[in-house]
Amino acid sequence: MNAPPKPDPRQFLRLSLAGSRLKKHADYQRAYAASRKRQSTSMSWFLAPQQAGCAGASHSAGPRVGLTAGKALGKAHERNRIKRRMREALRRHVDLLPQGCDLILHPRRSVLTLEFAKLEAEIVRILQQATAEAARIAPAQASRSAGAKPTV
Numbered sequence: 001m002n003a004p005p006k007p008d009p010r011q012f013l014r015l016s017l018a019g020s021r022l023k024k025h026a027d028y029q030r031a032y033a034a035s036r037k038r039q040s041t042s043m044s045w046f047l048a049p050q051q052a053g054c055a056g057a058s059h060s061a062g063p064r065v066g067l068t069a070g071k072a073l074g075k076a077h078e079r080n081r082i083k084r085r086m087r088e089a090l091r092r093h094v095d096l097l098p099q100g101c102d103l104i105l106h107p108r109r110s111v112l113t114l115e116f117a118k119l120e121a122e123i124v125r126i127l128q129q130a131t132a133e134a135a136r137i138a139p140a141q142a143s144r145s146a147g148a149k150p151t152v
Helices: 009-015 025-033 076-092 116-147
Strands: 037-039 043-049 064-067 101-107
Touching: 025 043, 025 064, 025 101, 043 116, 064 076, 076 101, 076 116, 101 116
Parallel strands: 064 101
Antiparallel strands: 037 043, 043 101
């Protein structure tokens, strides 16, 4: 009797956002403080480089994404539907997340009624812009950390 092959755990993480999500309030606050707000057609987004060696950091150096849906977007079931739709679009393109960065997405209410293909295309466009921005800010971060003199 041949048993079906066991799925690779890394493949599962790739098929979900389980290992790539911002979870702590402090991580969101740090990302907001280290970035500026960017606008898209149906959402705002923030991109911040991850800090190496954060005290008490419980995350890997991989890219992370956070979703927010405030009460202004509607009732709880509407906010949950918005987040489910965005998570699914992100899950399909998790490989496009910018390395070494935290990305936070703030949807507008229009995401609730937006055609899913258009939502997915917009998220792909944001991920591409975020990857380009991450590549642009990575050398600046490296030069800042290399230029700092150690104190003795």
